[in-house]
Amino acid sequence: QKxxxxxxxxxxxPEGAIVSLNCTxxxxxxxxxxxxxxxxxxxxxxxxxxxxxxxxEDGRFTAQVDKSSKYISLFIRDSQPSDSATYLCAMxxxxxxxKTIFGAGTRLFVKA
Amino acid sequence: xxxxMQNPRHLVRRRGQEARLRxxxxxxxxxVYWYRQLPEEGLKFMVYLQxxxxxDESGMPKERFSAEFPKxxxxxxRIQQVVxxxxxxxxxxxxxxxxxETQYFGPGTRxxxx
Numbered sequence: 001q002k003x004x005x006x007x008x009x010x011x012x013x014p015e016g017a018i019v020s021l022n023c024t025x026x027x028x029x030x031x032x033x034x035x036x037x038x039x040x041x042x043x044x045x046x047x048x049x050x051x052x053x054x055x056x057e058d059g060r061f062t063a064q065v066d067k068s069s070k071y072i073s074l075f076i077r078d079s080q081p082s083d084s085a086t087y088l089c090a091m092x093x094x095x096x097x098x099k100t101i102f103g104a105g106t107r108l109f110v111k112a
Numbered sequence: 113x114x115x116x117m118q119n120p121r122h123l124v125r126r127r128g129q130e131a132r133l134r135x136x137x138x139x140x141x142x143x144v145y146w147y148r149q150l151p152e153e154g155l156k157f158m159v160y161l162q163x164x165x166x167x168d169e170s171g172m173p174k175e176r177f178s179a180e181f182p183k184x185x186x187x188x189x190r191i192q193q194v195v196x197x198x199x200x201x202x203x204x205x206x207x208x209x210x211x212x213e214t215q216y217f218g219p220g221t222r223x224x225x226x
């Protein structure tokens with residue numbers, strides 16, 4: 001079993017839709033949870049990060065962490081064609097070298 | 113404020129040659145991470161370094177791969193005697209000390225082994 005599981009998609013939605021992206025994990029020691037966006041042949045771009053459980057909102061993006069279920073989500077409101085990219089979840093422990101584990105990424109297509 | 117810089121952006125090597133990938137972190141960042149990304153796969157952690165010190169190299173292959181981050185100059189990921197399976201995109205990220213949640217990535221180096 002992988003430490004971080006993420007549905008690779010692709011996920012195709014119409015412009016304006018609410019998008020829900022999710023990851024599950026098995027390591028209860030993870031404390032930092034991040035979401036990255038990666039356009040084709042580019043480096044990942046940090047979107048949001050949260051520490052431990054809870055929600056965090058930034059513009060059209062909302063990140064949620066449910067540590068009891070080992071489940072994290074990223075919601076994108078009013079999706080735009082420019083949101084079409086691969087979204088990667090990532091997680092780190094405190095200490096232990098801060099090794100960061102990434103999900104495989106979900107490819108999102110937003111149709112105009 | 114320049115972002116993370118990596119060079120070269122593309123590198124072609126023949127089997128058996130050496131590949132050297134360079135990474136200059138963001139200004140004010142003293143910690144560097146290297147990742148490898150194979151086509152259609154996520155990022156795989158390789159190594160985490162601070163200047164003159166390897167913090168965690170648990171993701172590095174045991175042979176042919178090495179990394180350093182000297183007191184002066186960029187971080188270097190070195191692959192000796194490359195094989196076709198080493199063909200991948202190699203990304204470097206940097207963060208402030210102890211802040212793995214704020215890693216900023218460079219554009220990557222795409223290595224092709226012929």
